[in-house]
Amino acid sequence: MDETTEGAPEPLPGLPATSWAVLGLLSFGRELSGYDLKKWSDRSLRLFYWSPSFSQIYSELKRLEKTGYATSRLVAPESGTRDKRVYRITDEGLTAVRTWARTAPLDPPVLKHGPMLRLWLGHLLEPDRMREILAGHREYAEGMRLRAEADVADAGADETWAYPRLTLTWAERYYAAERDLADAMLADIERLERERPGD
Amino acid sequence: MDETTEGAPEPLPGLPATSWAVLGLLSFGRELSGYDLKKWSDRSLRLFYWSPSFSQIYSELKRLEKTGYATSRLVAPESGTRDKRVYRITDEGLTAVRTWARTAPLDPPVLKHGPMLRLWLGHLLEPDRMREILAGHREYAEGMRLRAEADVADAGADETWAYPRLTLTWAERYYAAERDLADAMLADIERLERERPGD
DNA sequence: GTGTACATGTAATCCGTTACATGATTCC
DNA sequence: GGAATCATGTAACGGATTACATGTACAC
Numbered sequence: 001m002d003e004t005t006e007g008a009p010e011p012l013p014g015l016p017a018t019s020w021a022v023l024g025l026l027s028f029g030r031e032l033s034g035y036d037l038k039k040w041s042d043r044s045l046r047l048f049y050w051s052p053s054f055s056q057i058y059s060e061l062k063r064l065e066k067t068g069y070a071t072s073r074l075v076a077p078e079s080g081t082r083d084k085r086v087y088r089i090t091d092e093g094l095t096a097v098r099t100w101a102r103t104a105p106l107d108p109p110v111l112k113h114g115p116m117l118r119l120w121l122g123h124l125l126e127p128d129r130m131r132e133i134l135a136g137h138r139e140y141a142e143g144m145r146l147r148a149e150a151d152v153a154d155a156g157a158d159e160t161w162a163y164p165r166l167t168l169t170w171a172e173r174y175y176a177a178e179r180d181l182a183d184a185m186l187a188d189i190e191r192l193e194r195e196r197p198g199d
Numbered sequence: 200m201d202e203t204t205e206g207a208p209e210p211l212p213g214l215p216a217t218s219w220a221v222l223g224l225l226s227f228g229r230e231l232s233g234y235d236l237k238k239w240s241d242r243s244l245r246l247f248y249w250s251p252s253f254s255q256i257y258s259e260l261k262r263l264e265k266t267g268y269a270t271s272r273l274v275a276p277e278s279g280t281r282d283k284r285v286y287r288i289t290d291e292g293l294t295a296v297r298t299w300a301r302t303a304p305l306d307p308p309v310l311k312h313g314p315m316l317r318l319w320l321g322h323l324l325e326p327d328r329m330r331e332i333l334a335g336h337r338e339y340a341e342g343m344r345l346r347a348e349a350d351v352a353d354a355g356a357d358e359t360w361a362y363p364r365l366t367l368t369w370a371e372r373y374y375a376a377e378r379d380l381a382d383a384m385l386a387d388i389e390r391l392e393r394e395r396p397g398d
Numbered sequence: 399g400t401g402t403a404c405a406t407g408t409a410a411t412c413c414g415t416t417a418c419a420t421g422a423t424t425c426c
Numbered sequence: 427g428g429a430a431t432c433a434t435g436t437a438a439c440g441g442a443t444t445a446c447a448t449g450t451a452c453a454c
Contacts, residue, residue, distance in 0.1 A: 033405075049316050121226065192365070282433080
């Protein structure tokens with residue numbers, strides 16, 4: 001586990017993944033407020049990661065600034081709205097997030113699939129309620145798929161956004177798969193009910 | 200927080216999902232120790248939810264006992280091993296978890312897909328590293344699929360386990376889809392690299 | 399004048415993990 | 427004798443959320 005390359009052998013302060021995610025949002029070079037970051041994260045990260053709350057974004061930004069990975073300045077309310085603090089990534093921040101992206105160990109995806117937990121407890125449920133849960137999940141998945149699809153279309157052909165666009169495509173397929181899995185399971189349940197000795 | 204009656208529409212103390220998961224493990228009627236629960240949860244819940252740590256299982260069990268949803272007794276070390284505390288679900292517990300499974304609002308699955316977060320930051324990565332990340336993820340997914348597949352085979356045709364078996368089947372398909380999505384994205388990246396003006 | 403979007407932050411709380419402590423038994 | 431597994435728990439910590447507080451501008 002020795003990373004002698006990359007000029008600086010300092011072992012990166014162990015920031016949580018969320019910090020890197022926020023710094024990642026800034027790594028595209030734009031100067032953004034906490035509010036902006038939250039909205040953007042809702043539309044992008046949300047599809048494959050998760051979107052931190054406002055309060056966490058604000059505290060994360062403070063931490064990044066203290067670490068020297070970001071700087072901020074106040075923007076006067078030129079027209080409407082009130083004071084606004086915008087953040088920009090620093091050179092150190094860019095180096096750090098790049099190093100993280102390249103060298104951090106990859107931990108497996110975290111999945112907490114509520115609907116499946118419920119169906120796993122099928123012996124406690126009425127079949128109708130099970131179908132409802134699956135139908136609800138199917139709708140959720142299709143909704144997410146549509147959002148991803150729309151966002152892929154919105155994303156221009158710009159080189160800068162090639163990889164974010166790629167992950168949107170991935171998300172579109174992922175939620176299509178989730179939808180199909182719900183359908184398949186609905187069919188499985190139907191079969192199970194049919195084959196069950198007269199209830 | 201007044202628990203005046205039973206069997207009425209009392210609004211269930213707001214236990215976290217993990218409590219319900221543990222109570223769910225007990226809802227199959229077996230008498231189990233914290234240690235057993237952890238091992239079982241690693242092989243079952245892990246595939247679609249997540250497996251709490253030992254320490255959390257132990258504290259969750261204490262909470263369930265205090266709430267009256269489970270009881271425990273000490274088992275003497277008849278042969279080998281030391282004292283063991285085994286838990287069993289109570290009637291109230293069974294009622295509660297059933298009510299929860301039937302009526303609790305379904306919140307969307309939580310996905311924190313580390314690999315995708317990294318690829319979203321593709322502009323910071325060397326193409327080779329990106330392929331490595333995807334290959335690693337592909338392997339992870341295939342590994343999980345194989346485990347699910349094996350567990351489906353292990354699970355007998357017993358009626359009691361019909362729904363757990365169903366979710367195992369779901370997991371098998373889910374991880375197959377994850378594997379295929381990794382392959383598709385690998386191909387997408389290959390194409391992107393080919394089409395990129397001479398780097 | 400009421401609601402909604404913009405905009406930032408604090409406090410309380412809780413969920414969950416890691417590290418640590420302990421100790422018996424079994425296998426090599 | 428030493429490692430691995432069984433077995434249970436405490437303490438410290440940190441990640442993240444909800445609720446709350448505050449205030450502006452604009453649309454209806």
